Amino acid sequence: MSNHKFQCSSCAWSCESSPIILECEKCSSPLNVRYLPQTSANIQPTGWSGHTIPLPLDHQEDLITLGEGNTPVVQLNNLKSRIMADIYVKQEYMNPTGSFKDRGTSIMISALKSMKVDELVEDSSGNAGASLSAYAAMSNMTAHIFVPESAPVPKIGQIEVYGATVHKIPGTRDATTDAAKTFVHDNQLVYASHNLSPFFIEGTKIFAHEIFREFGDNIPGDIVIPVGNGSLYLGMWKGLCELKESNHISHMPRLHFVQTEAVKPIYSAAKGRSWDVSMIRETRSGGTAVGSPPRQGEVIEVLTRSNGSCVTVTEEELADWQKILAAKEGIYAEPTSATALAGAEKLVRSDSIGKNNGILVPITGSGLKDDQPK
């Protein structure tokens, strides 16, 4: 008997865990994993020892790992005066394929493999595709990765080197998603979408548990995350909720998110402003460039519940921050990560974040995966 069910993110509908059910049959909302009482199998993530983290797996041997997670936290001493607050980064680019996506992929692939899935389809601007391709390779699964034709050359190359079949799609990021869904339907395959699979967030939530291991009950009061569809933002919240419910932490930090001026659907919705995909502009922040994020409603709910703020940044601001982070702190981040730092600075300057509670920002991916900054 499985230790979990799938639960609709917005209504009461639920169903048995499945590799092919990705939305609510009643209201079409995305699904999440809900653990059943007293069925925890007590599986430990890679390198973890400590309190129990619920995972949607039945046996420790089901865990497929390349050594993801357990990333270090570094304080940015040289940028403290510029940001005007204590600022910490969690080095998520120090994951096996160079981004935090490996956390979600590890758990998603583990769950799907344990359900005997052996062929997968995913669409990704790059990081999630590379991640899925790597984990599929080492677990002997066939992977089809749909990418926008405009994705950075190093990211596409990385997907190819792991042996996945790469499908390059012209047009917007959303066109890539549509092409992947059509391919899934036509070939009766499993859509291992990092945006939709309920398993993915079960991996990204481990980020929150590691922050607790690092800081104990003194987690920085403000956490600033770049958001495309919100898999890290929502995982962070889920992990924090687990920590709060198990009395490991006494209070919740505020979760803020950052998008770019170029692609800002969730920001616009949170601010009550109109926005649609026809307004998409080119951006170097590939990880936040999701025009129609299926989990938008969940992101806005967490924003409200955590009393967070949101902000957008320009291409110039994120480009500047990519260079600043490398030259002042020795951290070569992908533009998406620089977006979060640029946003954190703006949130402090606008007094949306206080100066005294500490700020934590994930460096979501490696600069080596993108075209070099000019």
Added chain:
Amino acid sequence: MSNHKFQCSSCAWSCESSPIILECEKCSSPLNVRYLPQTSANIQPTGWSGHTIPLPLDHQEDLITLGEGNTPVVQLNNLKSRIMADIYVKQEYMNPTGSFKDRGTSIMISALKSMKVDELVEDSSGNAGASLSAYAAMSNMTAHIFVPESAPVPKIGQIEVYGATVHKIPGTRDATTDAAKTFVHDNQLVYASHNLSPFFIEGTKIFAHEIFREFGDNIPGDIVIPVGNGSLYLGMWKGLCELKESNHISHMPRLHFVQTEAVKPIYSAAKGRSWDVSMIRETRSGGTAVGSPPRQGEVIEVLTRSNGSCVTVTEEELADWQKILAAKEGIYAEPTSATALAGAEKLVRSDSIGKNNGILVPITGSGLKDDQPK
């Protein structure tokens, strides 16, 4: 009072620790750190808790870190039948700048900074240069990095993004070293050479201590390392000696090394064959392409003392292994790391390594740092 001295690697000469002394005044051999009895300051490396590792620092605050080390170990299940032995890799590319060099750089920069050094020169085919550039940036030091003009574009780009001054030198790898040394002399600067600084190996030796933390006294019996100048090979040995002397391990593994057919000075010397830099050929394995390795004698001594073997591999073999490792195990390694895997396979097939003791290989650097494999 410092907790260490510099000791000649081949004669009895020793001196006080210094940022500018890099060779023995009697016999010109490279120097190593020798700890003085009962002066250990008990500094812990990043993320370490456990037995004491001697480090050449006086205060914990002297440690300059980007979160290096603590890399995961992964077993290669899909390649076990091909290699015909249990094989483990330590994911050294999951370091802050994407290679194991960060271990050495962290300790070297920490020691030099504590001696008030603020401007450095280094020569590097790429990885060590990027590493030094990153750590110099975050510790407010000025770095000059000399690289061969032929180094991979992504590696040079990475050095530049951290803000170091890059000096591109035509000709051989050794010409780059000569140019760096001339620049050091003409400008009276500190030569922070990963090949020569005694501090560098004090960082790479932590690799061995982590392997002990992972395996206890059951460390794999055969460890296969790609060698250019041997900073990881010699660090591994030094760490193992510390573990043996402190009775943490009861027996020493065998340390094997791999070079390429294109650049094989240490292999040739170990086999008693003639070789000189005029015989250098082009290779994608940049990390092993050191024509005149200053620590060659030390490498051969460790080879003998550990009862190790050595082997060379061709460009075709290392290129194949780079692809195999990505497509079968989801690990995108730089060509230098593939060299070690190709060598491990050859050593097993030639019965130089037994099939029953386990093999461990470091994945020294990320494939993202090189030109993409064809």
